[in-house]
Amino acid sequence: MKHYIAQREAALNTIIKQAGELAWALFRSRAAGEYELKGTQDYLTEADGQVERFIIEALREHFPHDAVLGEESGKRGADEQAMWVIDPIDGTANFARGIEHFCVSIAFVHAGVTELGAIYNPVSDELYRARRGGLAYKNDVLMTVSRTSSWAAATFELGWSNRVPRSRYLSTLSAMLDCGANVRRGASGALALAWVAEGRIDGYIELHMNAWDCLAGLLMVREAQGKTGDYPQTMSDIFSGGAILATSAEFASRLASLTHIPLAGVASTTTKPPATFHYPRPPISLIYPQLPGWQADLYIGGAAGATDLTLLAEHGIKTVVNCAVNLDIDWVIEPGKDMEAHRVMHGAGALRYYKLGLIDGPGNTPEQVYAGYQLLRAALLQRLPNKPSYRHHDHGNVLVHCRGGRSRSVIVVAVFLHLEYPVQFPSLQAAIGHIREKRQLHPQEWHETPKPELIALGEYAIAMHHAISNQEDAQLASRLGWDSTMSKTFVDGAHRQGADVDTSLKVCK
Secondary structure, X not given: OHHHHHHHHXXXXXXXXXXXXXXXXXXXXXXXXXXXXXXXXXXXXXXXXXHHHHHHHHHHHHOOOEEEEEOOOEEEOOEEEEEEEEEEEEOHHHHHOOOOOOEEEEEEEEOOEEEEEXXXXXXXXXXXXXXXXXXXXXXXXXXXXXXXXXXXXXXXXXXXXXXXXXXXXXXXXXXXXXXXXXXXXXXXXXXXXXXXXXXXXXXXXXXXXXXXXXXXXXXXXXXXXXXXXXXXXXXXXXXXXXXXXXXXXXXXXXXHXXXXXXXOOOOHHHOOOOOOOOOOOOOEEEEEOOOOOOOOOXXXXXXXXXXXXXXXXXXXXEEEEEEEXXXXXXXXXXXXXXXXXXXXXXXXXXXXXXXXXXXXXXXXXXXXXXXXXXXXXXXXHOOOOOOXXXXXXXXXXXXXXXXXXXXXHHHHHHHHHHHHOXXXXXXXXXXXXXXXXXXXXXXXXXXXXOOXXXXXXHHHHHHHHHHHXXXXXXXXXXXXXXXXXXXXXXXXXXXXXXXXXXXXXXXXX
16 A cells, blocks of 8 residues: 555656646736636636646556546546546636636545645745655645644634625634634635645635645645544545635634534534524623614513513613514503403503514525514604504614524614614624624624524515615606605605605605
8 A cells, every 4th residue: 555655646746746837837828817707706717727637647647547536627537446636726716817826736535535635836836745644745844733822813714615605604704803813815725725734824714615625735734733624524525525624723623613614533513502502691682772863772682581571661672573483472461441351362562562473594585584674664663643542652762582682683683784874884794793792692603693594585685675775766766856866865864754755755846
C-alpha cells in the first residue's frame, strides 16, 4: 500500500504544478470578461475545461484504471476504489474577473478515504500538499494551524453557497461577528483551507461545498493538527457534497456549535441542542419603545407572559396579537348576556385581542405571514366605535406573542419593523438581529429563532408587499397625476392619522 500511495504522490506533485502553470498562462492571456455563467454567481471559464482535460489526460497516462471525479467533466474511469477528485481552477469568479486569487486542487481517495491532497497557487508559486499520516507541507516547509487563542484576534473565512438558504448563511455570519471574530471572503474555498492549514487564517466554514473544492484542503488541515467537520462520512457524500468546517482545536467546539456542523469523531448532539431544549428568556420583552408614528411600545412574549394580566397591565399592554394557531387563550371577564350554560365562555375580555394562525415550522403560506404584518398594522390603526359593546378604545402598548415567543411572533414583528422602518432596518435579517438581542434569544438557538421556513416566507411577504404597493402607487398616481413617491407619502400619512383615504382624496380634489 505504501508503494501504491507513493507512486500517486510523486505523480500528483508533478501534475498539479504543470496544471497550475497552464492555468496561470491562460489567466495572463485571457481577455477581460471572458467567461460564461453556469448559474447564479457560478462561473465557467474556457480555461477550466482546458486545465481539467490536461489533468485527466496526465492521470490517465500514469493510472489508466483510476476513476476521476472532476468539476466540469464528471466521473471517468473504472475503479471507484481509487479515485482522483479534481478542481482545475478553484476561484473561477476571481479568475474570470482578473483577480489573482485562484488555485488548482487535486485529492486522491482510496476506498472512501482521502489519502493525498495537493493545492497549488500559481500566482504565488505556493504548493500545499499532504499525505494521510504523513503531515502537511507548503513548499517543503512543515505546516501547523494557527495558535491564536482569542476570538477578538481571530480571522475566519466564510464561504457562500446558493444551495443553502440565505437566512442560515446570514445567521452564521452574525453569530461569528457577535463572538468578536473578523470574517472575510476570498472566493476560493480550496485556498482558504490551505491557509487554515498553514495558520494564515484561523478557520474556514462553508455550509455546502463540493468534494473537488475541499477534500485536499480538509486532509491538509487534519495533518496540520487542525480539526474538521465530519464530511465526508461515506462514498456517496463525496458525490453529493456537504457542510465544511476546518479550524484549530482552540475554536473547533464553539464553531461547531455556532454553525451546527458536527466535528469529525464527535456525536452531533454535542454541537446542536436537543430540539426540546429552550434557553430561558423573559415572559415578555420590549422590542421597540414608542414606535415612531404609532406612539406605542411594541413587545414580544410567550404564552406565560400573554396569560399574565397583571404583568400586561404593568407594561400598559392593551392590545395583543396571538400568532399561534395551536394556542387559544380565554380572557372573558364579563360573560355575554345571551350565553347559554352549555356553550363555551364568550363575552367581553380584558384586552383588545387579535388572532393570527401560524404553524411553527412548515405548512404556512407567504400570505399568512404578510397577513400578520397587516394585522399588526391594522391593530395599531384601528379606531373602535363609541358603543358599550366596544370596550377598548385605547390600543395602548402592543404585545405580539406565540407559544414560546421565539419564532412565529419574531417573524411577524421582523417583517413589520423592516417594512415600517426600512432605514433603521434595511433588511429582514437586520430586524431579526435586533429582535434576537432585545428578546434575549441565545445564539445557540438562532437557527430556529425564527425557523428557517418562516424566514423564507417573511422574504416572500416583503416581496409581495412591494409588488402590491408599487401597483397601488402607480394606480393612485395615475388618478391624481402625481408621481408614486408623492402618493405613497400621502397614503401612509393619512393611514397613520386614522383618516379615510378615499375621503381625503375627495377633499384634495
